[in-house]
Amino acid sequence: MSEYTPVDITPPELHPSALARHVPAWAEAAATPADVHDWDRRQAAALVPFQLDHRGWPMNPRGRTGRIGRNLGKWGENQAADPIVVAGTGDQRRLLLITRDDIHQEAIPGGMVDPGEKAPAALVRELREETGIDLAGHRPVILGTDLVDDWRNSDNAWVCSTSALYMLPVTVTAIAADDALDATWWPFGSLDELDAAITAAGRTLYTAHRPLLHRALAHLADAEGHGGSR
Template sequence: MAETVSAALRSWSVRWPAYAPMDVTPPELLPTALTRHVPAWAEAAATPADVTDRGRRRDTALVPYELDARVWPLHPQGRIGRTGRNLGRWGENAAADPIVVAGTGQDRRFCSSPATTSTWRPASGGMVDRGETAPAALVRALPEETSVDLAGHRPGILAQAIVDDWRASGHAWVASASALYLLPAAVTATAADDALDAQWRPFGPLGQRDTEITAAGRILYAAHRPLL
């Protein structure tokens, strides 16, 4: 991310009057379109100034961020060369990524599933629902998508960090709470929802997993590579 902005100009505190980021807002989220119809996955606010709970959003954010003079949220990593909104919410769009590992030694496995028809992910997570906390979403996500029940298992939080998402802009981005669940043994993972072909895979060197996934005609989902 931020490949179009040099490190010297990335900080919001650096004056850059000529900054002209590309607007990534799709037609259905333009102000005129929102007056006619609001997609189920998006909020109705045409601009960040129309958001009424900006204080609560900042208080509960996984990654702290600032507002500018217009009360527009500012990407925690600075300018990234894009503006507008191509995500459901202005500011942080929280996600939850549970990484589930079962067994020990050579019998250790991790639960994985396709992210898209061309990418593979090491867990089945998703966006945090409105009014939901990231920890609650971690527990909800896997049973919904793979039937692996995490209730009663206490996770270890791996990170709360910005996700490198192609939809992100300087005013709307994705941050993920990732957590590690260690189970004594693998349990049945039955695919459901969007996590088709969920399965337990051997836990080993990342290079070996890359080779296997590539052989299957997919690539490892980039945002989940650091988690593995």
């Protein structure tokens, strides 16, 4: 059996020496999972159940990632909210995506749930902050909670998301802001159609969001089928 040699992905600002001087607003002060003292509460509140290893450190529910350290706000589960906004139906259906400023890829306009915040509020806040669209008066369809294959995931820190589907009759004006470089409505009859449109524009779809978009399409196909539009 080959030796496991994961790569430490901790950025400089989260190294113990840096945290001793200054804790970024988006991160907890714990230099290692051993410095966290509320694992019982975190496990009870987790979107996806996880266990602790023999040291009392959290273990990624999907197993080894090849990465250790922390490039996220918290050790263990980091909860996110992903609002999937679509407009129109059938061949005229469009999907709203942003261009993320960290990886420069097309993604759902979501983000991390703030301390003390619930997922429904985070869905509305993130969408408003990144696109200028306020859907506070809309009730979305909660599609599920998933461990997302985020590029920052490690063996001991990872992202789990609540994804929700917002259905609008027509597109509305979206203006990129906050963590978004651009906000665009894309054809969304299928993932193949979406891929083709994004590729033709010289852009790339964020792979981690593909399962969430696939689930949204399945729900839309079922809803339109029952509505007699298929």
